[in-house]
Amino acid sequence: MSQPPPRSQSRRIRCVVFNAALGPLDYKVPAHLDVVPGQVVVCPLGPRQILGVVWEEERLPSADVPEHKLRPILGVVPVPPLGAPLRRLIEWCADYYMAPLSAVARMALSSTAALQGGSTVTEYRLSGREPGRLTPQRAQAMDLLIDQQATIRELAEIAEVSDGVLRGMVNAGLLEPVTVDADRPYPAADPRHAVPELTPTQAQVAGRLVEAVAARRFVTFLLDGVTGSGKTETYAEAIAAALEQGRQVLVLLPEIALTQSFLARFEARFGVEPVTWHSSLKSSERRRAWRAVAQGRAQVVVGARSALFLPFAALGLIVVDEAHEVSFKQDDGVRYNARDVAVMRGHFESIPVVLASATPALESLHMAASGRYERLVLPSRFGGAGLPDIRILDLREQAPERGHWLAPPLVEGLRERLAKGEQSLLFLNRRGYAPLTLCRTCGYRFQCPNCSAWLVEHRLSQRLACHHCGHEVPTPRACPECGEPDCLVACGPGVERIADEVATILPEARVALVTSDTLTSAAKAAEFVAQAENKAIDVIVGTQLVTKGYHFPDLTLVGVVDADMGLEGGDLRAAERTYQQVAQVAGRAGRGEKPGEVLIQTRHPDAPVIAALASGDRDAFYAAETEARREAHAPPFGRWAAIIVSSEDEAEARDAARAIGGTAPRLDDVMILGPAPAPLSLLRGRYRYRLLVNARRSSEVQKVIRQWLEPFRFPQGVRVAVDIDPYSFV
Numbered sequence: 001m002s003q004p005p006p007r008s009q010s011r012r013i014r015c016v017v018f019n020a021a022l023g024p025l026d027y028k029v030p031a032h033l034d035v036v037p038g039q040v041v042v043c044p045l046g047p048r049q050i051l052g053v054v055w056e057e058e059r060l061p062s063a064d065v066p067e068h069k070l071r072p073i074l075g076v077v078p079v080p081p082l083g084a085p086l087r088r089l090i091e092w093c094a095d096y097y098m099a100p101l102s103a104v105a106r107m108a109l110s111s112t113a114a115l116q117g118g119s120t121v122t123e124y125r126l127s128g129r130e131p132g133r134l135t136p137q138r139a140q141a142m143d144l145l146i147d148q149q150a151t152i153r154e155l156a157e158i159a160e161v162s163d164g165v166l167r168g169m170v171n172a173g174l175l176e177p178v179t180v181d182a183d184r185p186y187p188a189a190d191p192r193h194a195v196p197e198l199t200p201t202q203a204q205v206a207g208r209l210v211e212a213v214a215a216r217r218f219v220t221f222l223l224d225g226v227t228g229s230g231k232t233e234t235y236a237e238a239i240a241a242a243l244e245q246g247r248q249v250l251v252l253l254p255e256i257a258l259t260q261s262f263l264a265r266f267e268a269r270f271g272v273e274p275v276t277w278h279s280s281l282k283s284s285e286r287r288r289a290w291r292a293v294a295q296g297r298a299q300v301v302v303g304a305r306s307a308l309f310l311p312f313a314a315l316g317l318i319v320v321d322e323a324h325e326v327s328f329k330q331d332d333g334v335r336y337n338a339r340d341v342a343v344m345r346g347h348f349e350s351i352p353v354v355l356a357s358a359t360p361a362l363e364s365l366h367m368a369a370s371g372r373y374e375r376l377v378l379p380s381r382f383g384g385a386g387l388p389d390i391r392i393l394d395l396r397e398q399a400p401e402r403g404h405w406l407a408p409p410l411v412e413g414l415r416e417r418l419a420k421g422e423q424s425l426l427f428l429n430r431r432g433y434a435p436l437t438l439c440r441t442c443g444y445r446f447q448c449p450n451c452s453a454w455l456v457e458h459r460l461s462q463r464l465a466c467h468h469c470g471h472e473v474p475t476p477r478a479c480p481e482c483g484e485p486d487c488l489v490a491c492g493p494g495v496e497r498i499a500d501e502v503a504t505i506l507p508e509a510r511v512a513l514v515t516s517d518t519l520t521s522a523a524k525a526a527e528f529v530a531q532a533e534n535k536a537i538d539v540i541v542g543t544q545l546v547t548k549g550y551h552f553p554d555l556t557l558v559g560v561v562d563a564d565m566g567l568e569g570g571d572l573r574a575a576e577r578t579y580q581q582v583a584q585v586a587g588r589a590g591r592g593e594k595p596g597e598v599l600i601q602t603r604h605p606d607a608p609v610i611a612a613l614a615s616g617d618r619d620a621f622y623a624a625e626t627e628a629r630r631e632a633h634a635p636p637f638g639r640w641a642a643i644i645v646s647s648e649d650e651a652e653a654r655d656a657a658r659a660i661g662g663t664a665p666r667l668d669d670v671m672i673l674g675p676a677p678a679p680l681s682l683l684r685g686r687y688r689y690r691l692l693v694n695a696r697r698s699s700e701v702q703k704v705i706r707q708w709l710e711p712f713r714f715p716q717g718v719r720v721a722v723d724i725d726p727y728s729f730v
């Protein structure tokens with residue numbers, strides 16, 4: 001037998017192209033190019049060009065295109081190919097979260113600048129030249145651009161002016177160009193820079209983590225340690241071990257605001273700051289980080305959930321800190337849960353994953369109990385500090401003064417701390433001054449025109465704002481309905497109102513308001529931490545932003561203004577979330593030498609979650625909550641999925657939802673609820689209907705939903721979004 005002729009098909013490739021409406025496309029490779037799976041290539045598409053990633057043909061079935069119809073790819077982008085473990089992760093996410101493969105692959109190529117070559121970037125900064133007379137816009141730019149350096153487009157955003165204004169300033173010599181080397185290396189972290197002496201328990205836990213890093217094997221650890229037990233110091237040993245092996249590390253944090261204090265601690269331990277990754281990086285920083293990650297030069301990356309899809313060259317460890325945080329769940333685009341995806345990435349990369357928390361998610365504890373995660377416990381605080389004393393304040397018995405929100409014992413506590421020079425923290429998870437504004441004369445209530453939600457008064461910025469869509473109006477003096485002046489009343493408290501109350505009760509106290517409205521940048525977050533550490537603040541009033549991560553040794557009193565707030569609304573995780581938030585914020589008290597005290601204001605002292613907080617019996621709470629979930633067939637025992645049907649036209653949304661409901665599959669292991677108007681029935685101008693799918697653990701819920709929705713073709717304006725394992729039930 002003769003050898004078969006060389007197959008020309010070997011020069012044929014299948015690509016995932018960056019257009020969510022298109023499936024994989026086939027191309028041929030011109031003789032002068034070489035490609036392997038994972039490579040980023042430039043593909044022709046009609047008259048245009050589009051980026052694509054070369055994929056294993058056998059993993060992506062697609063209609064066969066005859067050889068002669070194939071067009072050649074136009075080029076190969078000079079970045080390392082996406083590794084096989086990352087490609088498997090992308091496939092898994094697309095399948096599990098029911099998202100287009102290209103939409104997930106795109107998250108891995110999250111820096112356009114990194115792909116476009118060009119190793120220098122031109123940025124601009126103020127030249128220091130004396131301006132003559134300025135237009136108001138130029139004057140504004142001169143003000144807002146102090147100490148800034150970025151591209152024209154980025155500066156335009158910072159300065160809130162058009163690109164054109166800034167170009168004019170370049171021509172006038174007010175802004176000067178700076179050439180930035182986009183690939184300059186990051187300084188090397190030193191795993192032995194400042195090694196703390198661990199306590200015996202910490203050392204034991206760290207030893208287990210280090211062992212797993214050395215073994216290069218997939219294992220998920222649940223690092224379950226009380227607040228202040230030194231979880232960070234402990235997993236830092238595992239980071240050091242990975243660095244010593246020349247492997248990279250990814251640390252995921254739930255919020256950028258937390259990154260600031262983490263950076264400082266990391267630098268103290270490893271001598272340099274880690275590489276950061278989040279949505280507010282400048283494009284040159286993104287490019288630099290992305291390429292350093294892909295080339296293995298970025299040793300440790302600290303980032304928000306999107307960092308999970310970075311193309312690490314040699315990943316050796318993933319840490320998810322505050323792993324219980326709900327902000328790890330993405331609620332638009334590809335609706336993934338970063339905690340779960342981190343575990344999957346660890347699986348595909350064959351590396352350990354550490355989920356660290358003082359209040360683990362019930363799902364994570366369940367995985368540990370069933371032996372799929374390895375639970376490591378740090379049962380006590382570092383340095384002999386005790387856990388704080390927790391007291392319940394029954395607001396029905398100890399009512400605050402009229403028009404006030406802080407009950408007398410809490411006021412007394414604040415006063416005492418101030419006298420002793422200690423710090424206090426008041427927690428209320430509501431931004432702004434008041435959640436509802438109404439007219440005393442005619443009863444008019446301010447509502448968002450785009451959402452079924454009240455407008456929240458922000459007194460600092462003198463605006464009424466919608467917390468769902470961002471709609472804002474200046475706070476009027478008169479009622480827009482009846483025209484009566486000075487008749488508007490604020491109902492209920494937000495943090496701004498609590499800060500006002502503190503200022504009234506303790507006029508000499510230095511009060512810091514900490515919310516996403518005030519900590520708007522990394523610099524502001526750093527400033528807050530410095531002030532708190534230097535004791536330039538007596539009372540911190542904040543939202544969930546201050547509940548975790550911070551370590552202020554002189555903070556000895558924590559007041560929870562309204563523990564009942566999170567329990568309203570009937571969310572499946574309401575009790576768990578309340579427990580976590582209150583336990584976390586309580587964990588900020590008494591971390592130094594002085595003991596801490598926590599006062600929890602509630603109208604439902606008998607609610608199981610409040611009682612559990614008071615008695616400190618976490619296990620009992622989780623056990624009861626687990627049983628409730630089992631009964632409700634809720635996670636981790638059953639699975640939920642939400643199908644949200646929306647349109648700007650209410651009837652269109654309703655009809656589409658009814659049509660879907662009308663063909664709901666009847667299966668033993670899947671129950672379908674709805675359609676019904678979603679709790680937020682209008683959001684950003686779209687009417688929303690919801691169907692909930694509750695399925696047994698074992699059912700293939702994605703497959704059921706896929707087959708169910710497959711036949712539908714709706715009008716252009718209708719959107720059908722599927723949320724697997726939803727966290728938000730609005």
Ligand SMILES: Nc1ncnc2c1ncn2[C@@H]1O[C@H](COP(=O)(O)OP(=O)(O)OP(=O)(O)O)[C@@H](O)[C@H]1O
Nearest residue numbers: 196197198199227228229230231232233358382549
């Ligand atoms: N072995 C150690 N040597 C020196 N300092 C330590 C050690 N362990 C912990 N600490 C210090 O104790 C404090 C609390 O530790 P850390 O913040 O790591 O705790 P945590 O468990 O992450 O807390 P939380 O969950 O409340 O954020 C920190 O200031 C930390 O530097």
Ligand SMILES: [Zn+2]
Nearest residue numbers: 448451466469
């Ligand atoms: Zn709105």
